[in-house]
Amino acid sequence: xxxxxHNVNGLIFDTxxxxxxxxGIRHAFTxxxxxxxxxxxxxxxxxxxxxxxxxxxxxxYRLLGxxxxxxxxxxxxxxxxxxxxxxxxxxxDAGRLLYAERPYDADAMLxxxxxxxxxVYSADCCTILLYDPTCRCVGAIHAGWxxxxxxxxxKTLVAMMSAYGADPMTIxxxxxxxxGACCFETDADVPDAIRxxxxxxxxxxxxxxxxxxxxxDLKQINRLWLLRGGLDPRNVEVHPDCTxxxxxxxWSHRRMGARRGGQIAVIALEDEA
Numbered sequence: 001x002x003x004x005x006h007n008v009n010g011l012i013f014d015t016x017x018x019x020x021x022x023x024g025i026r027h028a029f030t031x032x033x034x035x036x037x038x039x040x041x042x043x044x045x046x047x048x049x050x051x052x053x054x055x056x057x058x059x060x061y062r063l064l065g066x067x068x069x070x071x072x073x074x075x076x077x078x079x080x081x082x083x084x085x086x087x088x089x090x091x092x093d094a095g096r097l098l099y100a101e102r103p104y105d106a107d108a109m110l111x112x113x114x115x116x117x118x119x120v121y122s123a124d125c126c127t128i129l130l131y132d133p134t135c136r137c138v139g140a141i142h143a144g145w146x147x148x149x150x151x152x153x154x155k156t157l158v159a160m161m162s163a164y165g166a167d168p169m170t171i172x173x174x175x176x177x178x179x180g181a182c183c184f185e186t187d188a189d190v191p192d193a194i195r196x197x198x199x200x201x202x203x204x205x206x207x208x209x210x211x212x213x214x215x216x217d218l219k220q221i222n223r224l225w226l227l228r229g230g231l232d233p234r235n236v237e238v239h240p241d242c243t244x245x246x247x248x249x250x251w252s253h254r255r256m257g258a259r260r261g262g263q264i265a266v267i268a269l270e271d272e273a
Contacts, residue, residue: 003029003174003239008067010034011044012249016174016237019267022133026117027267028068029127029176029239031249035060037261045251045261046121049099052261061097070268072097075117078106080142084150086159089116107147108156112137112164117268123251124179124243126218127265128153128226131173132166138267143222145186149193153222157229168230173237176265177250180242181207181217184254190216198224 003014011034019027035044036059041052044064048057065072074094078087085106091113096103109118110130118140120127126148130139141147141156160166191206191214201224205217219238226236243250251261 003237006067011063011067013064013068014177014239016129018235018237019129019131019172019174022131022172024133024136024270025131025138025267026068026070026270027129027174027265028064028070029265030064030263032251032261032263033249034067035063040256040259041261044263046264047123047262050261051259054098057098064266068266070117070266071115072117074115075119075266075268076109077102077119077121078104078109080107080121081105082144082146083107084147084152084155086110086152086156088159088163089113089118091116107143108139108141108152110137110139110156110160110163112269114269114271117266119264119266121262121264122176122178122243123253123256123260123262126178126222127176128222129174129176129265129267130156130160130171131267132160132164132171134170135164135166136269137164137166138269140265140267143218145190145216145218146193148218148221148225149190149197151197151225153225154229157226157231169232171231172235173226173231175219175222175236175238177239177241177243178219179244179252179254180219181205181215183242183244184216184218185209185213186216188212188214190214194221
């Protein structure tokens, strides 16, 4: 399975073919292209606390909604804290999207409410979208290296199954663009934290390089967590792009520092006919 690029009036985003094929949802993984924000957040930026104005960020959300068919005026997010916290969003959380308005400190969200887009933010970290078409529920996960080590992907799956009766054999998952093993160079603390939870099963995604540094494949480690949750490997899509390798297309904290924008992943259930 693959990802498809969309260009709608210059606004560029990707969708996961496997999620799109099932139907019943709308979703997107954004790039940095097609918005209204000026430098250093040019141009499709969704972080209002990195030097951009709230007005620009709101307009970028509006443009994304226009391009995708998502009602971004109802979208909601969480205050991401690099944790393994999972929250359930309800209809009354709709529209709580700007940082000060977000209802919870958490890094994963689940809902079965149609027309409630779930938004997670990144500038190198993994974003993961989940969908069970059988019981009609969706999830969105932000997984930095700490969340990845803590197994937030698996914990979100378990919460999805427990709350909604989701079936791991029918759940679809897509892992968006993030920093790749090619560029994610770390000290020993990162692989040690991952191995503490996954032991030797994570070793093939951790490579020690010259000078004692390690290269860690966060996307594949999150995929491993999803497979541990019982997902069919054919139903887990992994975006090939490294955000740090492609600064012309993505925001990257490691490459650009703090004065830059950020991209999002978003998913929402469509209303039933």
